[in-house]
Amino acid sequence: MTAVETMKAVVFERYGSPDVLSLQTIPRPLPSRREVRVKVHASTVNRTDTATLRAHPFFARAMTGLVRPKMSILGMDFAGEIDLLGDSVSAFDVGDRVFGISPDMFGAHAEFLCRPADGAIARIPGNLPYHQAVVGEGAWYANGTTRLLSAGQRCLIYGASGAIGTAAVQLAKARGAHVVAVVGTRHIDLPGSLGADRVVNYETEDFTALGETFDLVFDAVGKTSFLKCRPLLTENGIFSTTDLGPGWSNIFLGMFYGATGSGRVRIPFPKDAPGFIQQLADLMSQGRFQGVFDRRYSLDEIAEAFRYVERGQKTGIVAVDVC
Numbered sequence: 001m002t003a004v005e006t007m008k009a010v011v012f013e014r015y016g017s018p019d020v021l022s023l024q025t026i027p028r029p030l031p032s033r034r035e036v037r038v039k040v041h042a043s044t045v046n047r048t049d050t051a052t053l054r055a056h057p058f059f060a061r062a063m064t065g066l067v068r069p070k071m072s073i074l075g076m077d078f079a080g081e082i083d084l085l086g087d088s089v090s091a092f093d094v095g096d097r098v099f100g101i102s103p104d105m106f107g108a109h110a111e112f113l114c115r116p117a118d119g120a121i122a123r124i125p126g127n128l129p130y131h132q133a134v135v136g137e138g139a140w141y142a143n144g145t146t147r148l149l150s151a152g153q154r155c156l157i158y159g160a161s162g163a164i165g166t167a168a169v170q171l172a173k174a175r176g177a178h179v180v181a182v183v184g185t186r187h188i189d190l191p192g193s194l195g196a197d198r199v200v201n202y203e204t205e206d207f208t209a210l211g212e213t214f215d216l217v218f219d220a221v222g223k224t225s226f227l228k229c230r231p232l233l234t235e236n237g238i239f240s241t242t243d244l245g246p247g248w249s250n251i252f253l254g255m256f257y258g259a260t261g262s263g264r265v266r267i268p269f270p271k272d273a274p275g276f277i278q279q280l281a282d283l284m285s286q287g288r289f290q291g292v293f294d295r296r297y298s299l300d301e302i303a304e305a306f307r308y309v310e311r312g313q314k315t316g317i318v319a320v321d322v323c
Contacts, residue, residue, distance in 0.1 A: 075108030138163030151176030159221030292316030
């Protein structure tokens with residue numbers, strides 16, 4: 001009999017706090033004909049992971065599993081090297097350094113991960129270290145909003161210091177937009193270093209009373225509302241947010257404005273992950289996009305990484321060294 005190859009993975013078998021996570025030894029996956037297997041060197045812990053772990057909001061269980069999670073391993077971001085190819089794969093070679101996201105079944109909190117060769121995976125530009133290449137998840141969600149922008153339009157990004165917000169600043173600038181970033185005191189120098197045209201400190205200034213209007217207001221942290229930001233919008237301006245809002249108001253307002261055809265309030269769902277990851281790789285190779293990183297944890301410290309992300313105070317991305 002052939003011995004089964006194994007790997008370490010962080011597994012969760014029920015919803016709950018980070019205490020339900022356990023580091024286990026399980027069989028390595030094998031790629032199908034059109035897949036590649038990646039030896040994962042780095043991943044992240046992000047808001048998507050923490051929400052999925054706790055099944056929040058509750059209706060998300062319709063997609064992730066009603067009683068128990070359908071997936072057993074979290075982790076959307078990955079960066080590593082290809083160590084095995086499916087029979088029909090010609091686009092990659094063993095040894096290629098790659099990064100990407102696994103938006104359907106996650107699985108990157110493990111030493112090996114199989115992904116479609118034509119999926120959301122691309123070669124890492126240059127000699128970028130693995131732990132600095134796990135930039136896809138926040139950028140993908142940011143792109144769901146920033147893709148609405150055209151060159152010359154004006155955009156305000158509230159919460160421009162997290163993984164989504166720092167990505168949004170750079171993606172909006174890449175589209176030729178004028179960007180005003182709103183952050184707190186401890187992050188006041190960050191957005192400007194990423195290209196923001198103006199930075200507003202919400203702790204010392206009322207960002208809703210700037211006397212300016214914007215084509216797009218993006219709440220990247222889910223801590224403001226359409227009603228509060230409405231004076232900032234042009235006649236056809238759009239308010240986009242990553243959160244449901246007080247009393248799920250953003251969902252109801254999104255439905256209302258969707259029915260009227262104006263689409264003024266949106267909770268955008270990101271699209272075309274494969275195309276976007278390649279676009280992101282191109283921006284990185286051109287020096288027009290970079291990840292902003294807060295902390296790094298080892299795989300056996302991942303529960304503490306979840307707890308840190310749940311505090312809601314991280315700057316940019318929390319990386320995990322897998323192997």
